[in-house]
Each structure stands twice: as structure tokens, then as C-alpha cells.
Amino acid sequence: xxxxxxxxxxxxxxxxxxxxxxxxxxxxxxxxxxxxxxxxxxxxxxxxxxxxxxxxxxxxxxxxxxxxxxxxxxxxxxxxxxxxxxxxxxxxxxxxxxxxxxxxxxxxxxxxxxxxxxxxxxxxxxxxxxxxxxxxxxxxxxxxxxxxxxxxxxxxxxxxxxxxxxxxxxxxxxxxxxxxxxxxxxxxxxxxxxxxxxxxxxxxxxxxxxxxxxxxxxxxxxxxxxxxxxxxxxxxxxxxxxxxxxxxxxxxxxxxxxxxxxxxxxxxxxxxxxxxxxxxxxxxxxxxxxxxxxxxxxxxxxxxxxxxxxxxxxxxxxxxxxxxxxxxxxxxxxxxxxxxxxxxxxxxxxxxxxxxxxxxxxxxxxxxxxxxxxxxxx
Amino acid sequence: xxxxxxxxxxxxxxxxxxxxxxxxxxxxxxxxxxxxxxxxxxxxxxxxxxxxxxxxxxxxxxxxxxxxxxxxxxxxxxxxxxxxxxxxxxxxxxxxxxxxxxxxxxxxxxxxxxxxxxxxxxxxxxxxxxxxxxxxxxxxxxxxxxxxxxxxxxxxxxxxxxxxxxxxxxxxxxxxxxxxxxxxxxxxxxxxxxxxxxxxxxxxxxxxxxxxxxxxxxxxxxxxxxxxxxxxxxxxxxxxxxxxxxxxxxxxxxxxxxxxxxxxxxxxxxxxxxxxxxxxxxxxxxxxxxxxxxxxxxxxxxxxxxxxxxxxxxxxxxxxxxxxxxxxxxxxxxxxxxxxxxxxxxxxxxxxxx
Numbered sequence: 001x002x003x004x005x006x007x008x009x010x011x012x013x014x015x016x017x018x019x020x021x022x023x024x025x026x027x028x029x030x031x032x033x034x035x036x037x038x039x040x041x042x043x044x045x046x047x048x049x050x051x052x053x054x055x056x057x058x059x060x061x062x063x064x065x066x067x068x069x070x071x072x073x074x075x076x077x078x079x080x081x082x083x084x085x086x087x088x089x090x091x092x093x094x095x096x097x098x099x100x101x102x103x104x105x106x107x108x109x110x111x112x113x114x115x116x117x118x119x120x121x122x123x124x125x126x127x128x129x130x131x132x133x134x135x136x137x138x139x140x141x142x143x144x145x146x147x148x149x150x151x152x153x154x155x156x157x158x159x160x161x162x163x164x165x166x167x168x169x170x171x172x173x174x175x176x177x178x179x180x181x182x183x184x185x186x187x188x189x190x191x192x193x194x195x196x197x198x199x200x201x202x203x204x205x206x207x208x209x210x211x212x213x214x215x216x217x218x219x220x221x222x223x224x225x226x227x228x229x230x231x232x233x234x235x236x237x238x239x240x241x242x243x244x245x246x247x248x249x250x251x252x253x254x255x256x257x258x259x260x261x262x263x264x265x266x267x268x269x270x271x272x273x274x275x276x277x278x279x280x281x282x283x284x285x286x287x288x289x290x291x292x293x294x295x296x297x298x299x300x301x302x303x304x305x306x307x308x309x310x311x312x313x314x315x316x317x318x319x320x321x322x323x324x325x326x327x328x329x330x331x332x333x334x335x336x337x338x339x340x341x342x343x344x345x346x347x348x349x350x351x352x353x354x355x356x357x358x359x360x361x362x363x364x365x366x367x368x369x370x371x372x373x374x375x376x377x378x
Numbered sequence: 379x380x381x382x383x384x385x386x387x388x389x390x391x392x393x394x395x396x397x398x399x400x401x402x403x404x405x406x407x408x409x410x411x412x413x414x415x416x417x418x419x420x421x422x423x424x425x426x427x428x429x430x431x432x433x434x435x436x437x438x439x440x441x442x443x444x445x446x447x448x449x450x451x452x453x454x455x456x457x458x459x460x461x462x463x464x465x466x467x468x469x470x471x472x473x474x475x476x477x478x479x480x481x482x483x484x485x486x487x488x489x490x491x492x493x494x495x496x497x498x499x500x501x502x503x504x505x506x507x508x509x510x511x512x513x514x515x516x517x518x519x520x521x522x523x524x525x526x527x528x529x530x531x532x533x534x535x536x537x538x539x540x541x542x543x544x545x546x547x548x549x550x551x552x553x554x555x556x557x558x559x560x561x562x563x564x565x566x567x568x569x570x571x572x573x574x575x576x577x578x579x580x581x582x583x584x585x586x587x588x589x590x591x592x593x594x595x596x597x598x599x600x601x602x603x604x605x606x607x608x609x610x611x612x613x614x615x616x617x618x619x620x621x622x623x624x625x626x627x628x629x630x631x632x633x634x635x636x637x638x639x640x641x642x643x644x645x646x647x648x649x650x651x652x653x654x655x656x657x658x659x660x661x662x663x664x665x666x667x668x669x670x671x672x673x674x675x676x677x678x679x680x681x682x683x684x685x686x687x688x689x690x691x692x693x694x695x696x697x698x699x700x701x702x703x704x705x706x707x708x709x710x711x712x713x714x715x716x717x718x719x720x721x722x723x724x725x726x727x728x729x730x731x732x
Contacts, residue, residue, distance in 0.1 A: 059699055087692045089699035092651030094644040098439045099689055105435065106693070116554065117651040140552050180543060182553040210539060365552040378543060 050287060052076055052280075053108040054086035055099055057115035058213045064238030064257045065212070065274075069114045069137075071258070072276025082284050092117020097124060104129040110287050112280070113137065116181075122146055126294075133292055135283060138183060140297070140364065147296035149279065150183075151306040154190035154363075155331050156272035158338045159309050159324055160254045161194025163269050164232040165202050166320040167252050168195075173204045174225025176235040176242045178212055180377045182366045184236050187272075189370045190338050191234060191254075196372050198323075205230055206375030215241035226251055232269070243268060252315070259310035271310040278305040299360065302331040339363060344371040382722050392720040393668065400712035408705045417695050429690020430683035436690070438573045442644070443682035444675075445577045446471070446636040450660035451678055452588060453632030455669040460605045460625050466512065466527030467633040468657025469534030470505040474634025475641040476538055477504035479557055479648040482564035483546060490563035497564060497638055505634020506627035508534060513626035517619045523626075535653055542648055556649035566643035577639040581675075584632070589671045601625060633657060662710055681706070 054073045056066035066088060077084045085108075090099045096118045103111050104125055110133045113122045119139035126134045126146040134146040142148050164173050173195055177184050188206060195202045205228060207221045214237075222233050222245035234254040235242040240263035246253035247264035255261070255271030279300050286292035300306035309328070312321050330337075343352035346369050352358055358366075367377055389395075409419035429436055450467045457464035477500035485493055512526035539555070548558040566575045592598035604611040604621050611618040636656060641648050663681055667673035688702030 053693075085693055085696060087689055087699070090689075091654040093649075093654060094442065094640070095654065097644070098442075098686065099693075101435070102439075102689065102693065117649070120645070120647075140554075179555070181555065185553075367553045 050082045050110065050284060051106075051108045052082055052084045052284060053103040053111045054084065055090050055096060055103070055111070055113045055115075055118060056086060056088040057090060057092060057117070058238050059088050060086075061238075063240050063260055063263065066114070066238065068257045068274035069112070069276055072274075072280040073112075075277030076280045076284050079281065079284060081288060090118075093121075097121035100125045100134075101128070104132045109133060110135065110284065110292075116183075119148075133287055133294070142295050142297060145294040147292075147294055147298065149296075149298040149300065151274060151276075151279075151304075152299060152301040152336070153183075153272055153274065153307045154186045154338065155302045155336060156307045156309050157187040157190040158194040159328055159331070160234065160270050160272050161191035161196075162198050162324050162327060163312060163316060163320060164191070164234060164252070164254055165195030165198035166323075167269060167316065168199065168202060168232050170229050170231045171199065171201045171203065172228070172230045173202060174222065174228070174230030174233045175204050175206045175375075176218055176221045176225065176233065176237065177206050177208050177375075178236045179210055180208060180367075182364055185369065185377055186363055186366045187236060188373060189366065192370055192372045193338060193343070198320075202372060204234075204373050206369075206373060208375075209237065211237060213238040215239040218242050219245045222246060223249070233267075240264070255310065261310060261313065265313075268310075268313050269316055270312045273308050273310050275306055275308050299364075301334070301336065302328070303334040345369065346371060346373060381725055381727050383725055385721055385723050389720050389723070396716040396719055397713055400716045401709060404705065404709040404712050407708050408701075411701065411704065412695075412697070415697055415701075417697065422691060422695060422697075425694045426687045426691050428687075429694075430687030435573070436683075436686060439686045440679060440683035441574050441578060443686060444679040445575075445581055445643075446640045446656045447659055447663055447678035447682055448581050448675055449584065449636035449639065450633045450656050451663040451667070451674045452585065452671060453629040453636075454657075454660045455664040455667070455671070455674060456588065456601075456632070457625050457629040458664055459669050460601050460621065461607070462513075462516075462622060462625055462629075463524045464509065464512075464527050464626060464629050465524055465661065466509060466530050466534075466630070466657070467636075467660045468653070468655065469527070469531035470508050470630035470633035471637040471640075471657045472531075472534040472538045472653060473508040473630075474501035474505040474637030475648055475652055476541060476637075477501040477634060478564075478638035478641055479541075479546070479560075482560045482642070483557060486561035486564065488563060493561075493563045494566075497642065498635060501634040501638030502631035503634075505637065506631040509626040509630025509633075510623060513623045517622060531657070538648070538653070539650060542650060546648065548647075557647045559647045560642065564642060565646050566639060575639075575643040577643050580635070580639065584635070585671050585675060592671075597621075597624075633660075662706075666710065666713055684709075 054069060056069060058064065058066045060066050060070045073084050073086060076082050087099050090096050092115055100111060100113060100121055112135045114137040116138045119136055119141050122134050122136045123141050123143055123146055126143050130145055136146060136148045138150045139148050175188055177188060192204045195204065205225055207225055209218050209221050211217055218237050218239050219241035222242035225233060226245065226249045232252040233242050233246040235256050238257060240260045243253045243255055243260050243264035247267035251267060252269050253264055253267040254269055258273055260271050261268040339358035341352035341356045342350050342354045345351045348371055369377055409423055412419040412422040430440060431437060450471055454464055454467050478497040481497045481500045508530060511530060512523045515521040515526050516523045542555040542557055546557040548556055566577055568575050600616045600621060603614055604616055604618055608618050641652055645652055663674060663677045667677040685702060691697060692699060
């Protein structure tokens with residue numbers, strides 16, 4: 001027995017020594033780090049390498065919000081002067097601050113923080129590392145070296161609403177929604193406006209899951225909407241579970257983030273999708289050319305190629321496709337009249353008068369539902 | 379033939395040897411997994427080490443993360459020692475954060491010396507009261523506290539959501555769910571120029587206080603004795619019901635303190651992203667540490683360091699985040715399975731008869 005104990009102690013001691021070696025190596029690594037910095041200071045050099053870091057709130061997986069950002073990262077990675085790295089499943093709050101700071105310390109030139117909850121940490125770390133450029137997605141704060149960005153995904157929502165409104169037979173659409181924040185509320189409103197444009201009798205029923213990624217819960221929420229008679233399910237989460245629920249019930253579905261057709265080919269009408277590639281590539285070009293600026297708020301639209309819809313499924317009639325594509329062409333040309341008046345709220349009161357449009361500031365802080373939405377914003 | 383035989387007396391240094399052995403074993407398995415991903419396992423382990431302990435800021439990160447884990451775990455362990463299964467640290471943590479925020483938002487102009495104690499007191503009271511509910515339910519209605527504490531977690535998180543989405547929402551936040559930032563007096567500062575805040579000192583005080591309480595007071599002794607079961611306690615004329623309520627309050631109060639420290643020191647405001655599951659991880663830590671306060675300090679630091687290190691591993695080698703969860707699972711499993719060898723031993727026997 002004593003022999004076994006001794007053996008264990010020896011092994012443990014060996015491990016300790018080994019790890020000490022590893023520890024000893026750390027400073028050398030650190031010394032090696034600043035090497036690329038002088039390179040960056042010499043603008044004449046053409047083989048300048050930029051390091052772009054990405055922080056994701058969920059696992060990249062094969063669909064969803066972070067997956068869409070990661071497609072953008074891959075587009076950037078294809079540039080010959082950029083190397084990229086990412087960290088996934090980073091909880092918002094204290095953990096994200098550490099991850100972002102770690103990236104800044106390791107000499108990343110541009111750091112994309114892709115979730116709302118990373119806002120305060122990004123601003124905080126930004127102050128500590130004035131030479132690093134930060135791009136924060138979906139927030140509202142900015143500083144000298146922090147710009148924020150987001151896309152007008154409501155434009156895609158509107159188009160998917162057109163499709164859903166044309167396809168429903170029960171005139172009830174279900175919307176599995178994440179959190180009652182302006183981004184989600186805006187999307188529900190645009191979807192509803194689109195659906196009612198095709199079919200004024202449509203109502204959109206909203207269920208809040210208070211989750212971004214919880215397949216089981218989101219599937220149940222979709223089922224409850226299906227049970228209530230909804231025959232098209234739209235969603236605002238990362239998991240494709242609501243799509244599957246719709247297919248199992250023989251209903252239709254509208255996906256989000258990335259093309260979700262592979263998860264429910266029979267149900268999937270289309271998806272509101274992110275296409276970050278062009279915007280991320282542009283950002284890297286700006287950083288390379290020295291034209292990137294902090295303190296910017298970018299709200300990219302379909303005209304910038306950042307938001308889009310997935311190809312419509314074979315069940316969507318040609319005339320609907322044609323109509324949707326016509327609207328899409330308008331949006332791509334920069335003509336956005338989705339939130340143009342008259343718009344009524346849930347009580348039927350006109351809150352946006354004819355001839356006026358909801359300004360961007362109000363869209364960004366939207367906390368009320370339009371007429372036709374069944375549910376509360378709480 | 380390999381046989382399992384019960385030891386005459388528990389293996390004295392067993393716990394330490396088994397812990398280190400299990401840790402080594404888990405690291406070995408993890409290295410194999412890395413190799414399976416096509417990554418260099420040695421390099422991976424070095425990167426993991428650097429990310430966890432390799433430099434000052436890694437240590438800082440781990441310490442920071444260990445603080446709420448330690449407090450929650452301490453609370454959970456107190457209840458577990460009395461065989462009260464408090465799975466509700468997550469909810470009690472949320473209530474603590476709510477209590478602290480309540481004070482911070484109500485009296486933003488008070489000086490820190492008054493406001494800080496108010497925040498800690500309210501965090502302890504709300505966390506403790508939240509834990510008192512299942513205690514009373516158990517005593518009066520025989521409701522299993524595992525279920526009730528777990529269920530109360532969901533209610534607590536919804537309550538937190540209600541507050542930050544509703545009455546406490548910052549009007550300047552564009553409708554996003556968060557309270558206004560606390561006044562400077564309500565924010566726990568960093569120690570010197572480091573990132574580690576004074577919550578660390580608080581942890582040390584609470585840890586020593588609890589140890590002294592359990593070792594030197596009559597009540598502490600009664601708590602330990604009641605751990606053997608309600609009937610034992612009754613024979614010893616210990617007021618079991620009172621003790622259950624007391625221990626749950628203490629347990630919830632500690633988790634509440636964790637919530638207070640975390641909101642004040644790291645987020646500086648209340649928002650839903652505060653809830654990252656420390657209350658659940660605390661259960662893992664408590665068992666890894668066999669419910670001893672000093673061990674809990676080590677275990678929470680080790681687990682925090684592992685989580686911080688895995689981020690570095692992710693960044694450098696681009697492995698999936700799930701790898702960290704898998705490593706954690708393997709470590710917990712091997713350490714707990716290894717406990718067998720404290721009471722039992724393996725021996726080789728040549729058996730020719732069979």
C-alpha cells in the first residue's frame with residue numbers, strides 16, 4: 001500500500017515540476033508577443049498582419065446567431081492580411097470582460113464583441129487599451145476606440161412577414177420571442193406589418209421564452225402556439241427547435257439568423273438572415289487603411305448587404321415570391337418605408353401619423369407593439 | 379485477482395492523494411481528447427496552465443471568479459453538513475443581488491461606510507428569507523427541500539427579470555433591461571491597482587468566521603450533530619426545527635452576499651447577465667471540497683482557474699467551448715469516484731483454487 005502512495009506522490013511531484021516548467025515558459029511567450037507591434041507601426045510594410053478577435057455568446061454550432069457571426073469571421077479570415085480567432089459560449093457580464101481583456105492583451109488589433117451584454121465590458125476594456133479597435137454589436141454605447149454596429153434585421157423580418165401572411169390559413173401566426181427588448185419588439189412589429197400587408201386579418205401571437213438558446217423550452221413554446229391554432233411559427237432564438245416543432249405539426253415556419261431550411265425542409269418558408277461578411281471585411285479594410293474610427297454607430301441595412309432572407313421554399317407560390325422580391329429590391333435600393341405611418345398600436349390608436357416615419361432613435365428604443373400583435377411587451 | 383477490501387481505518391492522506399491522482403487522470407484524459415481533435419496535447423496543457431496560473435492577470439481572473447463561487451459554496455456546504463439539501467443557492471444569490479441593488483438605488487447619496495453595510499445586510503436578509511421559505515415548508519408541511527429550493531430559483535430569477543425589465547429599468551438604456559449604474563459609494567473597489575476587489579478580504583473573513591463558529595460554539599456543534607439525522611438530534615434534545623431554519627438562513631445569506639459582491643464589484647449595476655449559474659457550480663465545488671471551508675476555498679479557486687484557463691485554450695487552439703465542460707465533468711467524476719479508496723482498498727490475491 002505504501003508503495004502505491006509513494007508512486008502517487010512521485011507522479012504528483014513530476015506533474016508539479018512539469019507545470020513549473022510550463023510556468024517558466026510563460027514569460028518567454030509574453031516577450032515574443034510584442035514582436036508584431038513594431039511591424040504594425042511601420043506602414044510601409046505591406047505584409048502587415050492584422051489580428052481580429054471575435055467573442056460569441058453561444059456555441060458556434062451549425063445554425064443561429066453566433067454561427068452567422070462566425071460566417072462573417074470566416075469571410076474576414078479569407079483576407080490575406082488578417083488572422084482571426086474566436087472564443088465561444090462566453091457569458092455576458094464579468095466573464096466577457098476577462099475574455100475581451102485577454103484578447104486585447106494578446107495583441108489583437110480589432111475585437112468584435114457580438115452580444116448586447118458585452119457593452120459595458122467592451123467600453124471598460126476599451127479605456128484600458130486605447131490602441132485596440134473595438135466593434136460592439138447591438139449596443140448603444142461608444143467611445144474613442146469603440147464603435148457599435150448592428151443590422152436592420154427588421155427589414156428581413158418584414159419580408160418574412162409578407163411570406164407568412166400569404167401562407168397562413170388560420171390567420172394566426174405564432175412568434176417565439178426571446179426577450180422583450182427593443183431589438184426583438186421591433187422585429188415582431190415589422191413581421192406583423194408585413195403579414196398584415198398581405199392579409200389584414202392576420203394576428204401575431206407572441207410567447208416570450210426569456211432565452212436565447214434553450215432548444216427544449218423554445219420547442220415547447222412553439223408547440224403551445226401551434227396548439228392555439230397558429231399555422232406559421234416565426235422565432236427569435238438561436239436554436240432551430242421551433243422549426244422542428246412546426247414541421248412535426250405539419251405547419252409552416254420562418255427561421256432566423258441563418259438559413260434554417262435543413263432543419264425543417266417541409267415547414268421552412270424562409271429565414272431572416274444575417275450576412276456579416278461584407279461589413280466585417282469593410283471594417284478590416286478601414287482598419288488597414290487607417291480610416292476606421294471610434295465613436296461610430298453603424299446600423300447597416302439590406303442596401304449594405306448585411307441583412308437578407310434565405311431562399312423561399314418550394315411551397316411558396318410564385319406570385320408571392322415575386323411580390324416579396326419586389327419589396328426586397330426596394331429595400332436593397334435603400335427605400336425603407338416599413339415604419340411609415342399610419343401605424344396603430346395594440347389599442348388601435350394611431351401612434352405614427354400618416355406622412356411621418358418612426359425615426360431611428362425611436363426604433364432603437366421601441367417598447368410598444370403595433371396593432372395585430374397579441375401579447376404584452378413584458 | 380483484484381479484490382476490493384474495506385480498510386480497517388480510513389486512509390489518512392487518502393483525500394489529498396486521491397484528489398491529485400484524480401486531477402492527473404482527468405488531465406490525461408483531456409490531453410487524449412485534445413489529441414483526438416488533432417491538437418498537440420502537450421502544447422494544450424501548457425496553454426491551459428498559462429491561462430490559469432501562468433501570469434498575474436490569469437491569477438487575477440481566477441481569483442475574481444472564485445469569490446462568488448466560494449461564498450455560494452460555503453452557504454451550500456453549511457446546509458449540506460446538516461443534511462439539508464439546499465439546491466437554491468442560485469435563487470438566493472439573485473435575491474442578494476436584488477437586496478443590494480435595492481439599497482444602492484434607494485440611497486445613492488449615502489457615504490460608502492453606511493451604504494455598503496446596508497447593502498450587505500439587505501443582501502443577507504433577502505437571501506436568508508428566500509431560503510427560509512423551503513425550511514418552513516419542510517418543517518410544517520414536509521415538503522422536500524430539494525424540490526422547493528430548486529423551484530424557488532426560477533421564481534427568484536423571474537423576480538430579478540421583473541425588476542430590471544420593469545420598475546428598476548434605467549430610463550437611459552433604450553429599453554434594455556438594466557438598472558442605472560450604482561453611485562461610486564455602492565461599488566466595491568479594486569485592491570490597490572489590481573483588478574481583484576475587496577470582496578476577497580470579505581471571503582477570508584466569512585470563511586474564518588464560519589470555521590470558528592462551527593468549531594467553537596455550541597450551536598456549531600449542534601449543527602454538526604444534527605447532520606446525523608433528526609432523530610439523533612431529538613435524543614440529544616437539540617431543537618431540530620430551529621436549527622433547520624437557522625442553517626437555511628445562514629446558507630441563503632451567504633449566497634446573498636455573493637450576489638451583493640458580484641453586482642457591486644463586477645457589474646456595477648443589476649442586469650440579467652448577472653446570473654451565470656454560480657449557485658449551481660457551488661454545489662459541485664462543495665462536494666469536491668467534501669464540505670470543508672478551507673477545501674472550498676481551494677476547490678472554488680481551482681474550478682475558477684480551470685474555467686479561465688479553458689478560455690485561453692479556446693482562444694489559442696480554437697477548440698470548442700464544450701471542451702471545458704467535459705474537463706470539468708471528468709474531474710468531478712474521477713474525484714468523487716476516487717473517494718471509494720478512502721474507505722476501501724484494492725489488493726492483489728493469487729487464487730488458485732478457483
